[in-house]
Amino acid sequence: MSEQFSVRKYLRDVPLPFCTGCGSLTVMNQFLRAVHELGHEDLSRFVFCSGIGCAAWIPSPHFMADSVHTLHGRSIPVATGIKLLRPDLRVVVFGGDGDIVGIGLSHFIHAARRNLDVLVIMVNNMVYGMTGGQVAPTTPFKSKTTTTPYGSFEYPLDAAKLAVTAGAVYVARWTTANPKELKESIKKALKTQGFRFVEAVSQCPTAFGRRVGFRNAGEMLKWFKETAVPLERAEKMSEDDLADKIVVGEFIRKQRPTLIETLHKTIEEAQEKHDED
Amino acid sequence: MKLVKAGTYFWQGNEACAEAAIMAGCRFFAGYPITPASEIAEHLSKRLPEVGGIAIQMEDELASIGAVVGASWTGNKAMTATSGPGFSLMQETIGYAFITETPCFIVDVQRLGPSTGQATKCGQGDVMQARWGTHGDYSAIVLSPNSVQEMFELTIKAFNLSEKYRTPVILLADEIIAHMREQATVPPIENIEMITRKQPKPDEKAFFGSEEIPPMPAVGEGFSVVVTGSTHNEYGIRFTADPIAHRQLIERINGKVQRHADEIAEVETYNIDNCKIGIVSFGCTSRAVYEAVETAETKGLKVGYVRLKTMWPFPEKAVKQLAETARKIIVPEMNLKQIFFEVQRVAKCSTEVMPLNKIGGGELISPEEIFEKISESARL
Numbered sequence: 296m297s298e299q300f301s302v303r304k305y306l307r308d309v310p311l312p313f314c315t316g317c318g319s320l321t322v323m324n325q326f327l328r329a330v331h332e333l334g335h336e337d338l339s340r341f342v343f344c345s346g347i348g349c350a351a352w353i354p355s356p357h358f359m360a361d362s363v364h365t366l367h368g369r370s371i372p373v374a375t376g377i378k379l380l381r382p383d384l385r386v387v388v389f390g391g392d393g394d395i396v397g398i399g400l401s402h403f404i405h406a407a408r409r410n411l412d413v414l415v416i417m418v419n420n421m422v423y424g425m426t427g428g429q430v431a432p433t434t435p436f437k438s439k440t441t442t443t444p445y446g447s448f449e450y451p452l453d454a455a456k457l458a459v460t461a462g463a464v465y466v467a468r469w470t471t472a473n474p475k476e477l478k479e480s481i482k483k484a485l486k487t488q489g490f491r492f493v494e495a496v497s498q499c500p501t502a503f504g505r506r507v508g509f510r511n512a513g514e515m516l517k518w519f520k521e522t523a524v525p526l527e528r529a530e531k532m533s534e535d536d537l538a539d540k541i542v543v544g545e546f547i548r549k550q551r552p553t554l555i556e557t558l559h560k561t562i563e564e565a566q567e568k569h570d571e572d
Numbered sequence: 573m574k575l576v577k578a579g580t581y582f583w584q585g586n587e588a589c590a591e592a593a594i595m596a597g598c599r600f601f602a603g604y605p606i607t608p609a610s611e612i613a614e615h616l617s618k619r620l621p622e623v624g625g626i627a628i629q630m631e632d633e634l635a636s637i638g639a640v641v642g643a644s645w646t647g648n649k650a651m652t653a654t655s656g657p658g659f660s661l662m663q664e665t666i667g668y669a670f671i672t673e674t675p676c677f678i679v680d681v682q683r684l685g686p687s688t689g690q691a692t693k694c695g696q697g698d699v700m701q702a703r704w705g706t707h708g709d710y711s712a713i714v715l716s717p718n719s720v721q722e723m724f725e726l727t728i729k730a731f732n733l734s735e736k737y738r739t740p741v742i743l744l745a746d747e748i749i750a751h752m753r754e755q756a757t758v759p760p761i762e763n764i765e766m767i768t769r770k771q772p773k774p775d776e777k778a779f780f781g782s783e784e785i786p787p788m789p790a791v792g793e794g795f796s797v798v799v800t801g802s803t804h805n806e807y808g809i810r811f812t813a814d815p816i817a818h819r820q821l822i823e824r825i826n827g828k829v830q831r832h833a834d835e836i837a838e839v840e841t842y843n844i845d846n847c848k849i850g851i852v853s854f855g856c857t858s859r860a861v862y863e864a865v866e867t868a869e870t871k872g873l874k875v876g877y878v879r880l881k882t883m884w885p886f887p888e889k890a891v892k893q894l895a896e897t898a899r900k901i902i903v904p905e906m907n908l909k910q911i912f913f914e915v916q917r918v919a920k921c922s923t924e925v926m927p928l929n930k931i932g933g934g935e936l937i938s939p940e941e942i943f944e945k946i947s948e949s950a951r952l
Contacts, residue, residue, distance in 0.1 A: 376646070
């Protein structure tokens with residue numbers, strides 16, 4: 296793209312907290328580029344919700360917008376309250392893997408089930424980065440972390456597949472090594488109604504990469520490029536072959552009535568009935 | 573938009589609470605089923621859609637209180653209702669509501685704990701949880717009704733205090749008051765005081781501390797408000813290492829309640845200037861006190877009482893006044909001395925404070941048991 300553009304117009308003038316090489320910066324950048332390309336001059340029609348974790352810092356306090364930085368795992372419930380009463384606003388949740396599918400997993404599933412009109416962007420760095428690199432529900436099998444010094448003995452959760460099963464209408468996963476695809480998926484998600492989930496597999500060189508053999512962010516991006524398998528190809532591969540791969544692509548794109556639609560229809564009917572009585 | 577009309581109703585306590593909430597302007601409820609509070613959710617699920625509001629059953633109590641906080645930031649009055657176990661689950665977000673100064677209304681219909689305990693039976697064991705349930709320093713506003721009428725009145729009062737002081741307010745009901753049915757009178761709406769939060773002026777930017785109770789914007793109104801549970805400055809920006817920033821914020825959010833404690837504290841008193849024996853009680857237990865005092869008076873005993881309608885901030889003034897007159901103070905409560913020590917703290921050494929506790933099976937402390945304690949104290 297030849298157009299000169301700086302994401303700064305969407306940002307507050309406060310220093311960013313991210314470590315050198317952190318993938319959250321890529322996600323932040325791509326999100327704001329998506330917003331720009333969709334023609335939003337500012338973020339005044341958005342509300343951002345986030346929980347606790349490095350990724351929760353993407354919107355708060357950096358975006359020049361309304362943002363509610365909630366407790367660990369509780370961004371989706373708070374987003375629910377906001378969206379139900381202000382359906383005209385675009386509600387976007389940012390969170391890490393621990394926040395969204397660890398401590399907050401139940402809310403994630405139920406929001407997808409309800410088809411709550413929010414976009415959840417999950418930065419999956421496969422570890423609890425902010426607290427120093429403990430094992431996460433997304434940590435690859437056998438990975439060394441500070442709480443699995445002998446290697447993780449648990450299998451990771453596939454959040455994108457779970458979102459599809461729970462009822463999300465748009466689900467995509469990319470890595471920070473595919474920034475363009477990530478941006479395009481965010482754009483599609485922003486134009487869709489209902490529960491949308493974009494997972495960005497992201498590098499944490501500080502708390503994860505260095506413990507599993509990567510010397511810097513560049514090496515981790517190279518790893519993403521080598522292990523990323525497009526969904527179409529993955530469908531033809533065996534489970535064993537996919538064990539250490541990252542499946543990327545659009546997992547689902549569909550339509551079904553959103554929570555706002557079904558709820559407001561119910562309320563209208565109740566009011567009509569009440570007026571008749 | 574149909575609110576309940578002025579008049580006399582035969583209501584269950586939980587129903588009175590729900591109708592009062594609607595009258596106070598509450599338009600959002602999120603909750604999770606739990607005995608003995610479920611009727612509030614059921615009633616609001618029927619009634620809120622009729623008045624253009626929203627009621628939603630969430631996946632758990634963590635989500636319920638979270639949705640209430642979100643709803644409050646849209647500029648609406650919002651509430652949840654629960655009992656002990658659910659109240660425990662909500663505590664972290666209640667702390668979040670305190671530090672972010674989010675007005676919201678939480679009903680805790682007490683049952684017998686800890687844990688599942690005797691889930692359908694009455695208890696008064698959440699007194700300290702209502703005050704100190706979340707971590708850190710904060711000052712809770714907690715009200716305690718003792719009739720269906722007060723389930724109505726104190727619900728409206730709770731919303732008003734919450735909006736006025738920009739803080740969560742808890743209605744500490746109990747199973748007996750919440751499940752009891754009796755007469756309640758609804759005054760004409762124009763006779764009911766209604767308070768709504770202070771709105772910021774269009775160019776205002778400090779929503780967290782330029783004044784004792786800062787104005788509160790809603791999301792989507794162009795204020796670009798930053799809400800965070802981390803220590804923050806008056807603009808909502810995180811200050812997670814600065815000792816001054818933390819002291820200023822926490823001292824202000826405590827001070828805005830503590831400084832107005834006398835104004836918030838509401839009590840019912842009887843004969844406190846002219847009694848030998850005093851009683852301090854609250855909730856369902858206080859109903860037995862009325863009868864016990866009547867009996868004592870027929871025997872020529874001079875008894876007075878303070879009935880706590882506000883539990884927290886603790887109504888020190890009234891209790892102190894009672895302690896100055898009474899030689900002994902009896903504190904009947906359906907827990908193991910939760911408010912007793914508070915009375916003792918305020919009474920200091922001037923008056924002997926005597927506990928009267930009973931737990932189990934939802935058995936009330938009877939008027940006879942209270943009278944017996946009065947007679948015993950009179951003999952001592």
